[in-house]
Amino acid sequence: MFKKDFPYFSNSDIVYLDNAATTQKPKEVITSQVEYYENYCANTHRSSFGDANKATLNYENARKILQKFINASSKEQIIFTKGVTESINFIASSFAKKFKTVIISSLEHHSNIVPWHMQGRTLGEGLEVVSCNENLDFDFKDFENILKQNPNSFVSVTHISNAFGKIHDIKAIIKLAHKYDCVVMIDGAQSLAHMKVDMQELDVDFFAISAHKTFGPTGVGAIYIKEEYLKEVDVYQTGGATIDQVDFSKSTMLDAPYKFEAGTQNIAGVIGFAKALEYINKVGYDAIMKQEHEVYEYLINQLSKLPNIIFYNNLEDSIGSKSFNFKDIMHDDIGILLDKMKIALRVGHHCAQPIMKQLNIKGTIRVSIAFYNTKEDVDKLIEALKKALDMLS
Amino acid sequence: MNTIEKRVQDIKEDLEFFDDELQKYEYIIDLGKKLPQLEEKYKVPENIVHGCTSQVWLIAQKEDNKLYFKGTSDAVIVKGLVYIILNIFSDSTIEELKEVDMDIVYELGLSEVITPNRQSGVIGMIKKIKEYALTL
Numbered sequence: 001m002f003k004k005d006f007p008y009f010s011n012s013d014i015v016y017l018d019n020a021a022t023t024q025k026p027k028e029v030i031t032s033q034v035e036y037y038e039n040y041c042a043n044t045h046r047s048s049f050g051d052a053n054k055a056t057l058n059y060e061n062a063r064k065i066l067q068k069f070i071n072a073s074s075k076e077q078i079i080f081t082k083g084v085t086e087s088i089n090f091i092a093s094s095f096a097k098k099f100k101t102v103i104i105s106s107l108e109h110h111s112n113i114v115p116w117h118m119q120g121r122t123l124g125e126g127l128e129v130v131s132c133n134e135n136l137d138f139d140f141k142d143f144e145n146i147l148k149q150n151p152n153s154f155v156s157v158t159h160i161s162n163a164f165g166k167i168h169d170i171k172a173i174i175k176l177a178h179k180y181d182c183v184v185m186i187d188g189a190q191s192l193a194h195m196k197v198d199m200q201e202l203d204v205d206f207f208a209i210s211a212h213k214t215f216g217p218t219g220v221g222a223i224y225i226k227e228e229y230l231k232e233v234d235v236y237q238t239g240g241a242t243i244d245q246v247d248f249s250k251s252t253m254l255d256a257p258y259k260f261e262a263g264t265q266n267i268a269g270v271i272g273f274a275k276a277l278e279y280i281n282k283v284g285y286d287a288i289m290k291q292e293h294e295v296y297e298y299l300i301n302q303l304s305k306l307p308n309i310i311f312y313n314n315l316e317d318s319i320g321s322k323s324f325n326f327k328d329i330m331h332d333d334i335g336i337l338l339d340k341m342k343i344a345l346r347v348g349h350h351c352a353q354p355i356m357k358q359l360n361i362k363g364t365i366r367v368s369i370a371f372y373n374t375k376e377d378v379d380k381l382i383e384a385l386k387k388a389l390d391m392l393s
Numbered sequence: 394m395n396t397i398e399k400r401v402q403d404i405k406e407d408l409e410f411f412d413d414e415l416q417k418y419e420y421i422i423d424l425g426k427k428l429p430q431l432e433e434k435y436k437v438p439e440n441i442v443h444g445c446t447s448q449v450w451l452i453a454q455k456e457d458n459k460l461y462f463k464g465t466s467d468a469v470i471v472k473g474l475v476y477i478i479l480n481i482f483s484d485s486t487i488e489e490l491k492e493v494d495m496d497i498v499y500e501l502g503l504s505e506v507i508t509p510n511r512q513s514g515v516i517g518m519i520k521k522i523k524e525y526a527l528t529l
Contacts, residue, residue: 330468332447
């Protein structure tokens with residue numbers, strides 16, 4: 001029903017089920033970028049001729065569109081980055097380094113683990129990890145114990161697990177963390193493609209956003225910063241477009257968001273991202289969630305019928321991705337054979353080695369869907385899985 | 394043509410026999426199943442091949458001036474690739490092994506069969522074999 005909006009599906013006969021890695025792009029996202037390069041390619045915030053003004057206008061308009069999309073109170077709270085990884089690294093080095101302790105969850109992917117290690121934090125020494133149970137539920141009791149021992153910490157947790165599609169109850173996490181005077185960053189890499197997020201309702205302090213996982217271009221993302229922290233976050237990189245006055249004795253910086261966006265940005269990418277958000281608005285989250293849930297439920301139902309399948313979490317509180325294995329079969333073997341049968345999905349540790357170690361597995365087969373996927377896609381997947389299992393047994 | 398090159402040619406011809414890619418894989422899986430078991434005591438970190446998406450262990454044994462290899466993987470298809478690699482390189486002289494070119498992966502036509510990630514695994518196996526040849 002929605003595939004017609006995405007040129008990839010007219011040009012490829014692949015069954016695309018790797019949406020947690022990146023999503024396909026609707027026509028208007030692609031067109032908007034081509035338009036920028038073909039018709040008004042100019043730098044933003046510097047020159048004042050017509051095309052430069054248009055580029056600046058569209059770029060800043062994208063900021064407003066994202067602001068409204070996530071219900072931030074002002075456009076200054078939206079800083080464009082290369083993506084979630086840069087957003088987390090930015091806040092880690094420009095703000096969170098001041099905190100004695102950082103608290104993460106055991107379900108994090110490497111982007112929300114490695115930056116803390118780079119700061120010299122190790123488990124129990126500046127880094128605390130909230131455990132998840134065998135169903136991958138966030139352990140609130142463990143969290144509160146850690147918070148009691150480490151008030152005034154920086155909490156950084158994922159909204160939706162990249163590897164398992166598990167949704168953390170971030171509203172409750174934020175509320176509890178605030179009770180202990182902690183500041184909270186949410187890794188929203190997987191969020192916007194699947195559900196509405198509202199910065200004011202969540203009362204979150206930092207929220208990392210990915211464009212390419214949200215039907216937008218690659219190499220673009222954003223970080224939402226709550227108003228009260230805008231002045232406390234240090235500049236991450238400096239250079240063109242960030243400064244107010246420079247002489248050889250000192251430089252003064254512009255206000256947010258400009259002081260955080262050094263150098264020439266991914267202008268076409270940002271404009272394309274805004275188009276992706278407009279596309280989501282046009283389709284509507286109600287329609288997206290309805291279609292996606294229907295396919296997701298069908299997927300779980302069909303997968304459950306396969307022999308010797310092992311799941312790691314329930315359908316409840318999960319969205320988009322389903323990770324599994326088959327008893328005595330390596331995920332890698334399945335991945336190779338499915339690729340040859342034109343099924344695109346991911347096998348491996350999904351950049352989340354610690355949770356794989358906790359589950360005592362080397363990796364999983366991950367099917368990750370978007371709202372454009374259909375039950376026919378699932379049928380083709382199941383057929384290919386049966387054939388692969390047959391070949392490997 | 395030295396022995397290694399001859400064996401590469403043989404394997405290449407075997408693989409080219411299949412038009413259908415899945416049949417090619419069935420053949421590789423069968424090879425994997427034929428691979429003799431590697432004793433658990435050899436599955437130690439120093440015998441691990443780096444660059445593989447699946448775990449691969451390779452060991453070398455020297456007899457006269459020749460090296461004999463044993464290995465395994467935790468994935469069946471990769472086991473098949475290990476079988477191919479062992480078949481090509483085992484029972485070769487150290488001098489021959491030192492001369493091995495990494496382009497052998499492309500000569501085998503494996504680049505069409507396996508993804509870049511896994512090609513680096515096969516290259517890893519050959520590097521390990523050369524490493525053994527240089528140190529044993």
